[in-house]
Amino acid sequence: MKEYTYSVARIRAKEVSLLSESDIEQLLSAQGSEQVLALLRDKGYDTNGDDISLIDTAEDMTRQFLCEIADEDILKVLHLPIDYHNVKAAIKAVYTGITPDGLILNGGTVDNELIYTSIKSREYSRLEPSLAKTAEEAMTLLLRTQDGQLCDVMIDRDMLSACEEAAMETQDSFLIQYRKLCTDTANLKTALRCAITDKQISFIREALSDGGTLNVDALGEMAERGTDALYEYVLQTSYADGVEYMKKSAAEFEKWCDDRIMALMDEAKFDSSSSAPIVAYSYAKSAEHSAIKLILSAKRNGLDENLIRERVRRLYV
Secondary structure: OOOOHHHHHHHHHHHOOOOOHHHHHHHHHOOOHHHHHHHHHHOOOOOOOOHHHHHHHHHHHHHHHHHHHOOHHHHHHHHHHHHHHHHHHHHHHHHHOOOOOOOOOOOOOOOHHHHHHHHHHOOHHHOOHHHHHHHHHHHHHHHHHOOHHHHHHHHHHHHHHHHHHHHHHHOOHHHHHHHHHHHHHHHHHHHHHHHHOOOOHHHHHHHOOOOOOOOHHHHHHHHHHOHHHHHHHHOOOOOHHHHHHHHHOHHHHHHHHHHHHHHHHHHHHHOOOOOHHHHHHHHHHHHHHHHHHHHHHHHHOOOOHHHHHHHOOOOOO
16 A cells, blocks of 8 residues: 555645635735735745746646655646647647647646647657547547537547546546546536537537446437436436536536535545545645636636636635
């Protein structure tokens, strides 16, 4: 059994600096973006650059910290989504003839420049086999169909499968539970969007990821039949509580899904014998950074405070 005492001790020391719900309320109530930046500065954020560099710096610091305390197999699961995001961004850049600046992210398991140059030159074999397969199939699909949406959902589907497979390889129960929950909620969100927009079963099945705990074939069939059939199916699953949010809007349900994952992370507070605190801290920082980006953008554009509040996800603290 792996020993997590040191990692958990480091995490517990870091958790005190996470933004709390009251901190978020202060940011929401701030009079403009400059006051938001002042509050963030008091919380230890480097606010000398623009909004993008602020978050980039914070994300780099989080990744560096995680690399100090987590094993490679755990880091792989946490950072794989960045690789697949970069495949998506690189394909978009190559297809449209633009530079990938501002689209490609740092911190994946594969060098982001290698992903871009491999896709640009069509030398997919330079990438890890599963990532190469996704990149080649996605580019081929886009060139054949000119359907950017289908290309994106295919990459997202492969990302979910890759993350779940990597989690299974760790044999870490919390990490597996987390990735299965990610697959389930992603599939439910996709099914709802497909039901609302009357997508055909061929598209739906291409978009849904195998894995998770749900019957993907049944989920796809119900989504094709429409929202009412989908609601009836979900009511029979462990996600029945989400149906009332499905009925409100796709945005409300997506928020419910994110909060459901955060509820799992809350359980990590009482676990000191597994990867749970590491995974929870990583997820908590990601949620915190997303909230800051949303609030800063909204303040700069003069959006109403209550409208912003509706969109901010629940935090870990």
